[in-house]
Amino acid sequence: MSLDFSVLLLFQDALVLGLWTTIKLTLICVVLGSSLGFLVGLARTAPSAVVRGIASVYVEFFRGTPVLIQLFWIFFCLPLILGVELSNLASGVIALTLYMGAITSETFRASLKSVGREQMDACIALGLPRHVQVTSVILPQAVLRAVPTLLSNCVSLFKESALVSAVGMADLMFVGQNISNNTARPVEVLTVVALIYFAIAFPLTRAVTLVEGRILKKLAI
């Protein structure tokens, strides 16, 4: 068979628009999701068993089920339960934020744990009040240690965002599939779509390795 990649030039604008939707969705959910994740990570170390229990059930459930089914659930069921119409974008944002919240909460929990016990003891010895302990001692160290994993969580989210195409949101994957169906040239179109995803995710994963090396070096000093 002969390949003809020039077909794609006709649909340049559509692809760019799709990519923009994907990026927008990813960025919104990175911000909302990691804030949620930080709170949930704190909640999982809370003294109250009820708070801890709720946070654990949330995290385990979202990590234990496919993102696709979460998306379908929020897309089809949430409007029925709440009795309000949700736009495509809103459902996508809710689903991916909850997913991101669950995975980043684990990242934050691990990094909070990695802040040594002796740091807390030093705070007590210095007589620092509780909020200073958290904001000036625990938080900076925990966030610094979480950065590499957080970055790879962002890459995961970017990849998972392609799922919203299954519920009809016009992201890069959805646009790609539409073009491929209309032009009957799936090989060219889908390959280019895959390459676009790759071109964004690959440098990010390299950045994770770089940041990891640098932070490890910094912490070792």
Next chain:
Amino acid sequence: MNYTFDFNAVSLRPLIEGLVVTLELTVAANLIGVVLGFPLALLLMSRIVVIRWPATLFVEFFRCTPAIVQIVWFFYCVPMLFNVFLGSMTMGILALGLNLMAFNAEAYRAAIQAVPREQIDAGIALGLNPLQRVVYIVLPNALRASVPVLLTNGIVIFQQSALVAIVAVQDLMYQAKTLATETYRPIETFTIAALIYFAVSFPVAQVVGWLERRRQVLTS
């Protein structure tokens, strides 16, 4: 809200049938991933550029593109490019298996690199040839160290297998979608399907946690 739940409207039979398909996909993909991931990891660490590069490209490609793109690509493009027409189940297994192979190769690579240098030196000192060194020293060490990650990747593939529903393989997700439209009961159907997925992956995740804790105690 004024929605009345009716969980009886959802018949479990098709969902169970779907679960069986999902489990078949998962087990077959894991076989491919666990077995072929190891030689791929060795290729990744080869000193010869011509071998290392294609292997790295393969792994990075699977790690840096969405699984849904890979699966759709596989189902549309492989028959067109290579003129092979396989059953949808076989295609699903291959797509998921190759994806898992890439992720497992990374896990093996990390585990292999964590094998202490002295052990390999000891192997050289004992006069083992390179193959023997891999089989008797690197492999057992690396395998044991990589078990938790392999299991985690296995669960991830179990969850990712829901994506084949999009290309009409009749797995749990596909059956749930069909049932939801047939019965007009999306909440009940999707909730039950989600709980089934959860019931399978949660215990495995607990085992992983237990293995990791045990390993920490052993190594410390």
